[in-house]
Amino acid sequence: MGLDREWNHLEFTRHEIPAAHRPLEEELSFYNAVKEGNLIYVAENCIRQVFLQSEGMGLLSDNSLQNIRYHFVVTAAMITRYCIDGGMEAEKAYCLSDFYIQKMDKCQSRDGIADLHQSMCYDFTGKMQLLQRHNIFSKHIVRCIDYIYSNIHSRITLKDLAGYLGLSECYLSKLFLEEVGISIHEYIREKKMEKAKNLLKYSDYYIADIANYLSYSSQSHFTQIFEKEVGLSPKKYRDKYYRKSWSGGTDPS
Structure with missing residues (x-):
């Protein structure tokens, strides 16, 4: 089956399934909270374990462990770019993202990946919080x-x-x-x-x-x-x- 036919078939079979992804506003609010150094918002999101909630999580792989790995990478990529936009040094943000993705690659359980996801979010948010305390550079x-x-x-x-x-x-x-x-x-x-x-x-x-x-x-x-x-x-x-x-x-x- 060609890619076009395969996609059309998938789109048709999912037509009557309720929205499978979280509202965009919810995701963007989280990324913005990290960017703004809003540790309270980020901590609340992590405590509720939103990252592990299957409802609203897109299906990127039929393997549940691989699926959570892909979502980790997506989150890391988005947070990195939001933080750069918020003033974090680009190379520092990319290095931090690479570090956590490499650590995640060694995790062998969903809970382990979720714990690392929380550490990554706290780390980026904390660094952005410190950045907000300094003057905004030109x-x-x-x-x-x-x-x-x-x-x-x-x-x-x-x-x-x-x-x-x-x-x-x-x-x-x-x-x-x-x-x-x-x-x-x-x-x-x-x-x-x-x-x-x-x-x-x-x-x-x-x-x-x-x-x-x-x-x-x-x-x-x-x-x-x-x-x-x-x-x-x-x-x-x-x-x-x-x-x-x-x-x-x-x-x-």
Whole structure:
């Protein structure tokens, strides 16, 4: 049976079946709640286990476990795009989505997927809640921050950023300081330190490799900066925090 004939047959057989999907307004309200950082609304939705309710859930697979997997991916994709529209750094949102989808791929039960779905929704909502507390950045600064996040492993200069945005270095530097509250140089250093801390906690990479990955001129230079910013040397930081929260949530800063 060709695709057109198969679709027409399916449409005909379902013609008298009551609406099988939840009202669009209900779904959009949930995505908007995540985008706006409305943790109360999102928590209420999760407590009612709306995600697992078969009534209104589209049939994407005849296999019930596979069906819930597909719906998880759809939710992750929609939340990601709503959060980006709400101001979350695009690359950060996509990485967070990829992280949860990969975790879901290892789940072997509907309840396990539902629990992870709740964690994902709380995580995105919490991050958006924090974002709402800060000033709304201009389009230039949002693009600037997104560029920094996407290229954190490289050596990023003010000249690179100004060229990418089509602005003068002086204007960008002034605008960034006004909106973010710290200089571009300080912001890049903070983000590199956040990435370094994650790599020290959650990976087995040598410190020299981490220094090289983050484009520091040498391991000693990286160690000097890290110790000044964090208060511990990279080795002492790893000894103290290595994988202590390996199974407890995320830290994809």
